[in-house]
Amino acid sequence: MPERVPVISEKLSKTSAIFTPMEKQTTIKDIALALKVSISTVSRALRDAPDVGEETRKAVKALAEELDYQPNKLALSLLKKQTNTIGLIIPNLDYVLATMVKGIDEVALEAGYTVMVCQSDESFGREMVNTKRLLESLVDGFIISVSSETMVFEHIKKIQSKKIPLVLFDRVINNINVPKVRLDNIEGGRLAAKHLIEQGYSKIAILGGPENLNISNERIEGFTQTLKSNKIKYDKNLLIHCDFNQDYAYMAAKELLSMKTRPDAIFAISDRLAVGAMLAIKEAGLSMPKDIGLVGFNNEPITKLLTPSITSVEMHAFEMGKATAKLFIQLLHGEEDLMEKDIIIKPKLFIRESSNRGIKINSK
Amino acid sequence: MPERVPVISEKLSKTSAIFTPMEKQTTIKDIALALKVSISTVSRALRDAPDVGEETRKAVKALAEELDYQPNKLALSLLKKQTNTIGLIIPNLDYVLATMVKGIDEVALEAGYTVMVCQSDESFGREMVNTKRLLESLVDGFIISVSSETMVFEHIKKIQSKKIPLVLFDRVINNINVPKVRLDNIEGGRLAAKHLIEQGYSKIAILGGPENLNISNERIEGFTQTLKSNKIKYDKNLLIHCDFNQDYAYMAAKELLSMKTRPDAIFAISDRLAVGAMLAIKEAGLSMPKDIGLVGFNNEPITKLLTPSITSVEMHAFEMGKATAKLFIQLLHGEEDLMEKDIIIKPKLFIRESSNRGIKINSK
DNA sequence: TTGTAAGCGTTATCAT
DNA sequence: ATGATAACGCTTACAA
Numbered sequence: 001m002p003e004r005v006p007v008i009s010e011k012l013s014k015t016s017a018i019f020t021p022m023e024k025q026t027t028i029k030d031i032a033l034a035l036k037v038s039i040s041t042v043s044r045a046l047r048d049a050p051d052v053g054e055e056t057r058k059a060v061k062a063l064a065e066e067l068d069y070q071p072n073k074l075a076l077s078l079l080k081k082q083t084n085t086i087g088l089i090i091p092n093l094d095y096v097l098a099t100m101v102k103g104i105d106e107v108a109l110e111a112g113y114t115v116m117v118c119q120s121d122e123s124f125g126r127e128m129v130n131t132k133r134l135l136e137s138l139v140d141g142f143i144i145s146v147s148s149e150t151m152v153f154e155h156i157k158k159i160q161s162k163k164i165p166l167v168l169f170d171r172v173i174n175n176i177n178v179p180k181v182r183l184d185n186i187e188g189g190r191l192a193a194k195h196l197i198e199q200g201y202s203k204i205a206i207l208g209g210p211e212n213l214n215i216s217n218e219r220i221e222g223f224t225q226t227l228k229s230n231k232i233k234y235d236k237n238l239l240i241h242c243d244f245n246q247d248y249a250y251m252a253a254k255e256l257l258s259m260k261t262r263p264d265a266i267f268a269i270s271d272r273l274a275v276g277a278m279l280a281i282k283e284a285g286l287s288m289p290k291d292i293g294l295v296g297f298n299n300e301p302i303t304k305l306l307t308p309s310i311t312s313v314e315m316h317a318f319e320m321g322k323a324t325a326k327l328f329i330q331l332l333h334g335e336e337d338l339m340e341k342d343i344i345i346k347p348k349l350f351i352r353e354s355s356n357r358g359i360k361i362n363s364k
Numbered sequence: 365m366p367e368r369v370p371v372i373s374e375k376l377s378k379t380s381a382i383f384t385p386m387e388k389q390t391t392i393k394d395i396a397l398a399l400k401v402s403i404s405t406v407s408r409a410l411r412d413a414p415d416v417g418e419e420t421r422k423a424v425k426a427l428a429e430e431l432d433y434q435p436n437k438l439a440l441s442l443l444k445k446q447t448n449t450i451g452l453i454i455p456n457l458d459y460v461l462a463t464m465v466k467g468i469d470e471v472a473l474e475a476g477y478t479v480m481v482c483q484s485d486e487s488f489g490r491e492m493v494n495t496k497r498l499l500e501s502l503v504d505g506f507i508i509s510v511s512s513e514t515m516v517f518e519h520i521k522k523i524q525s526k527k528i529p530l531v532l533f534d535r536v537i538n539n540i541n542v543p544k545v546r547l548d549n550i551e552g553g554r555l556a557a558k559h560l561i562e563q564g565y566s567k568i569a570i571l572g573g574p575e576n577l578n579i580s581n582e583r584i585e586g587f588t589q590t591l592k593s594n595k596i597k598y599d600k601n602l603l604i605h606c607d608f609n610q611d612y613a614y615m616a617a618k619e620l621l622s623m624k625t626r627p628d629a630i631f632a633i634s635d636r637l638a639v640g641a642m643l644a645i646k647e648a649g650l651s652m653p654k655d656i657g658l659v660g661f662n663n664e665p666i667t668k669l670l671t672p673s674i675t676s677v678e679m680h681a682f683e684m685g686k687a688t689a690k691l692f693i694q695l696l697h698g699e700e701d702l703m704e705k706d707i708i709i710k711p712k713l714f715i716r717e718s719s720n721r722g723i724k725i726n727s728k
Numbered sequence: 729t730t731g732t733a734a735g736c737g738t739t740a741t742c743a744t
Numbered sequence: 745a746t747g748a749t750a751a752c753g754c755t756t757a758c759a760a
Contacts, residue, residue, distance in 0.1 A: 074442045075737035093462040307671040439753035
């Protein structure tokens with residue numbers, strides 16, 4: 001009885017059914033024996049090899065059908081050194097990543113691959129462990145989005161040194177010779193900044209993610225670049241890094257709002273952070289978009305539903321997942337050299353109530 | 365270049381790295397050869413068998429370390445007829461299921477199992493295909509939550525007939541001799557009804573899920589039971605079944621609200637449906653909880669954030685996932701007979717603005 | 729203490 | 745057209 005589950009009631013009674021590891025399946029040998037032919041003949045018949053007698057083939061297939069024969073993939077994998085399995089390592093299963101996984105899954109399945117999803121839970125340690133396990137499981141390749149803690153890449157290098165196909169996506173590692181699929185995060189930051197500037201905001205704070213996370217830093221970079229090119233002063237004190245956690249964002253925003261001259265807008269590099277900020281804004285009695293503007297990132301469904309609705313940058317998660325899996329499959333087929341392939345998906349801004357003052361000031 | 369991806373730019377250049385299936389790994393044979401001992405000796409040394417010479421053991425281990433030897437799991441699995449892999453089939457990766465997967469993953473990993481997650485996407489066909497593939501992959505067992513389309517259970521029976529461990533969770537199948545973990549959905553329905561009655565609502569509509577989905581029907585059953593025992597008339601016209609889709613729920617709610625005598629409350633059997641209903645309610649210019657009450661199910665984070673916040677029934681998804689995986693592991697270890705085990709988790713009502721009139725009428 | 733050999737389920741290479 | 749045999753990487757009696 002699991003302890004932490006609130007209230008659990010159980011019904012129990014008796015029957016008999018203890019499991020032995022993998023009940024004996026029908027094998028090609030069984031068929032051979034029954035039909036008094038050799039194992040290799042059965043193998044050939046089953047695979048429709050050209051050099052099998054017509055009758056033999058029929059007999060074999062009939063019996064195989066009858067005995068519900070299924071080829072043992074393990075044996076095949078051992079022989080072929082190929083498991084038709086993809087190791088997928090992701091930091092969590094939040095909306096965005098779940099959507100990406102959906103895309104990856106769809107393409108992979110179609111191509112005949114099964115995906116083993118492992119969550120690193122934003123922990124570098126678990127990412128290492130997952131890599132190790134999947135490596136041992138002899139997956140045919142890896143698709144990885146690194147955790148926010150990941151700063152050293154021995155596990156990635158290990159995969160590479162073993163010449164195992166690898167694609168990084170979303171949270172990629174720069175300066176490393178691996179095919180990647182990612183968002184143009186800098187552009188995403190730019191879009192957000194441009195919009196806020198056009199709406200007349202000028203003292204803009206940023207809620208960033210963990211300090212060493214490149215997707216966060218790129219969004220911030222694009223954002224501040226645009227501030228500069230529009231001659232808007234960027235105050236470093238208005239940048240707060242926090243974990244991807246609504247509560248942290250709430251506290252960070254609270255801090256921002258309590259400054260002597262508070263910011264008149266907040267750019268959060270994820271919607272989850274934006275939601276935290278929104279709670280703080282409401283609590284402070286400020287109204288959006290009048291007193292303060294708010295822009296998030298990811299365009300999660302919730303942004304449309306909140307009051308006010310939140311302006312956000314769409315990252316096309318599902319398509320990104322599909323593109324990633326497609327690239328991976330290409331890589332596996334190895335027709336061309338894709339090691340430096342770098343697929344960059346363009347973000348799109350969805351303007352909503354939280355920042356839309358209905359005006360338009362020029363911007364670059 | 366994936367077509368549907370909005371805008372994609374690519375950089376490409378040349379290096380050399382075509383993949384051959386699984387680069388040759390170090391095997392015990394290599395070690396044996398190098399050390400001029402037999403394969404079995406190496407095997408023994410590596411596994412710390414008692415009957416190996418101390419020096420031999422050291423030498424073997426040293427070389428294994430040096431060559432970065434890793435035992436081939438495929439070979440082991442073939443031999444042991446056990447893959448240490450769990451096949452997990454779920455209808456989707458929405459918030460609730462993603463949370464459950466997290467719980468399952470955590471427990472499974474700890475127990476040394478890797479999870480293969482397959483999404484049926486609410487399609488019976490895909491559920492069958494997934495089952496077939498996982499069966500072929502020789503997973504050690506299955507954890508399944510059936511799709512909303514699933515009405516015939518041949519695939520389940522096939523798993524059972526092969527004596528492969530199986531646990532059903534959340535969306536289980538009744539009247540089938542399989543260990544299960546599920547919510548007390550009837551109680552969930554009761555809690556919702558009781559609350560609405562206490563708040564003075566009396567003409568209550570229900571937004572149900574797909575018609576043959578038991579979790580939906582149980583919630584409805586608990587709900588209507590409670591209406592009856594409180595002498596509140598239950599009008600069958602006020603029950604609408606719809607797919608788990610916000611838009612359908614929106615339209616269904618719109619229909620309900622346009623009736624000659626409209627309902628004064630809506631019970632939605634999922635939060636997603638509740639959100640759809642909320643949009644329709646707002647559009648109709650009605651205010652919650654005064655004009656109309658609304659209760660959802662799942663207690664997703666969004667229910668707290670919306671305006672008004674939505675009353676919802678918590679189902680302890682994470683704990684449910686953990687309980688499921690624990691039961692599965694127990695089943696695998698097979699110490700007791702668990703075939704009729706039925707773990708039932710108790711739901712909890714979280715009362716929020718959408719239905720809280722701050723009054724309390726007696727109810728049973 | 730160490731080696732030999734069979735076996736897990738399959739395919740592929742030779743013969744026949 | 746079919747059969748024998750080796751091989752994939754490993755464990756495990758059984759011999760030595």
